[in-house]
Amino acid sequence: MKIPLSLNIHGNWRTALLQRLIATDFRAGYNRSGQRFFYHYHKDWDPGREHMVEYFLGWLPELGIESPEEIKLPEFKPAELSPEKNSELGLAGQPYLILNPGGSWPTKRWPVDKFASLADEFIKETDLDLVLTGGPGDIERNNQILKQISAGQEKRLHNTAGRTSIADLMAVIAGAEFMVSGDTGPVHIAGLVRTPALTIFGPSDETLYRPYRPKNNYPIIVNQGLHCRPCGQHECPLDHHKCLKDISSEQVFSKIKEGFDERLF
Structure with missing residues (x-):
């Protein structure tokens, strides 16, 4: 059974090849060093002066997801050491x-x-x-x-x-x-x-x-x-x-x- 959609935000050759091997129906990602040939849909790599968190969230509207007005990190407390x-x-x-x-x-x-x-x-x-x-x-x-x-x-x-x-x-x-x-x-x-x-x-x-x-x-x-x-x-x-x-x-x-x-x- 194929995975319907995969999105590669890392954008190096290793992750592009891995994404290709898992044989998803639709592959999307960034065009870095000619990787556009691996994707059904790609965007050019151009983060400008944005932090990578904010740049990666730029995919949300294209996935039909509303971008948050304010970015918040999740509240997370790891388990204590024994x-x-x-x-x-x-x-x-x-x-x-x-x-x-x-x-x-x-x-x-x-x-x-x-x-x-x-x-x-x-x-x-x-x-x-x-x-x-x-x-x-x-x-x-x-x-x-x-x-x-x-x-x-x-x-x-x-x-x-x-x-x-x-x-x-x-x-x-x-x-x-x-x-x-x-x-x-x-x-x-x-x-x-x-x-x-x-x-x-x-x-x-x-x-x-x-x-x-x-x-x-x-x-x-x-x-x-x-x-x-x-x-x-x-x-x-x-x-x-x-x-x-x-x-x-x-x-x-x-x-x-x-x-x-x-x-x-």
Whole structure:
């Protein structure tokens, strides 16, 4: 039995091929890199300066659905961690903040030494524990950060990379006082569960891809004035990666103190 309709809003070749394989009666999507041949109906890719949430909602009228006057995120509260999982991760009882150093692209990862310097500042300036999040591929990167943090702080540091399911991760983020992350999935979870967060942007366009909070966008930090960004590339085409390497831990820490002084310090 065929699926009557499929809509591909991601728009890369992988999702276009997958959509073709599920053999829907009617396929719609964006024409990116010649993908119009995969669709019965397509629109040209042109988000302009809209956030992607707002751009994707542009499909609603074409599907016969009225667009909302005001975009609202759903109210969502993840299940709490079990006492056993809390104990395993070392998070029971103590307030904490999160550093999320990973990223699906190498160009989205702020350097290890800068994350370590930022972590040191948090250790010195706050009483909060420090939780490093990530998937199995982030374990070694997180360990490198922890090795560079001031000695004697082991009890306040928790590397949860590779030790949480998606549901666990959502609960960990929901329980945090604050989060610092690159432009990657977990920071969007922070927006959903209302955990304050600062996002460090490198090659991606922050206008299109920042965590979405209607009328109250989460703070971001970018290397302003760099002519080559946002390039949207998985590897730096100029081989210097200045969009992230030139952002100092002092800049990030100052930005956080500027907006969250009463909450954290």
